[in-house]
Amino acid sequence: MEITKIVVTGGPCAGKSTALSRIQEEFTQLGYTVLFVPETATELINGGVAPWTCGTSDEFQKFLIQLQIEKEKVFLSAAATMSTDKVLIVCDRGMLDNKAYMTEQGFNNTLMELGLNEVEVRDNYDAVFHLVTAADGAEDFYTTANNTARTETPEEARTLDCKLLSSWTGHPHLRVIDNSTSFENKIKRLIIEIASFLGEPEPLEIERKFLIEYPDITWLEQADNCQRIEIIQTYLKSNPNEEVRVRQRGMDGNYIYVKTIKRKVTDLKRIEIEKRLSKDEYLTLLMEADTEKRQIRKTRYCLMFNNQYFEIDVYPFWNDKAILEIELSDENSEVKFPEQIKIIKEVTDDENYKNASLAKIK
DSSP states (O other), X not given: OEEEEEEEEESTTSSHHHHHHHHHHHHHHTTOEEEEEOXXXXXXXXXXXXXXXXXXXXXXXXXXXXXXXXXXXXXXXXXXXXXXXXXXXXXXXOGGGGGGGSOHHHHHHHHHHHTOOHHHHHHTSSEEEEEOOTTTTOGGGOOSTTOTTOOOOHHHHHXXXXXXXXXXXTOTTEEEEOSSSOHHHHHHHHHHHHHHHHTSSSOEEEEEEEEEEOOOHHHHHHOTTEEEEEEEEEEBOOOTTEEEEEEEEEETTEEEEEEEEXXXXXXXXXXXXXXXXXXXXXXXXXXXXXXXXXXXXXXXXXXXXXXEEEEEEEOTXXXXXXXXXXXXXXXXXXXXXXXXXXXXXXXXXXXXXXXXHHTBOO
């Protein structure tokens, strides 16, 4: 059985209700048992538990996170009992959405009280899909009439949308669905992104890679839409047609562990299969390390810009350059870079700049 847990989030009036209905329809047809974890905030507010009825807003958010945790546990346990090969658990918002409604100190205190850390909370989900509020790019369609728990003005909706996106920045599989097309096509783009992540019909990764000048680290670390991640990547013994690696990923001593297998399809497309590991499984697989390759240690800056998700890798052995990557759902998508990023050249097809090549012991 494969159980995948994703989050569908976004600003007010972004189309989540329609999206969830379409996800049910489309992925049931693809053979998935689709389960939905309802939006916890709306449940609580409609039940009389709200930021304005609790002692403080931060206390309300703590109650919300507690209930979200228990709900997700129940859905995962229930999924494990089902007679099916593929289960897709769709969370109508995830636990990190709460960060957008809290002060940084309040959020950190809540995590501490509950014995959680931000990396575990964020990367507890396999993928995150953010639908941009209609108040940003489709203002004529913005309304609060279809949700009694929603009270935001268009300006407040745009601000909240940015905060929500910033909260999830740093997740390894974050995708943004904006309002650049009709609403129908917006929902279709979401379905395509989810299908691509799930590997339907096969897990294809379209990736472009650029060599850039050494970035302004101060700018990156101060940007609201950027998150620093520490990565240690170890390559395992494998056959010539594939690349197998294990990765420790996180920050401030809190990590998740992932095994990745990549098989090349074309210069731009590869089959990519990922599996979450326990710490013990990760440590065991390190015994299968390819001794002809060194561990790659790098600091990754996950930057959301213009609804595109960039990953900037800074290596300890370079002080004049770095690598920028972006994953696309369409080979013909235009990439728009922040003005602070200076491109040296594209190296998508250059074997010398692949991590596997950088890891080779010369």
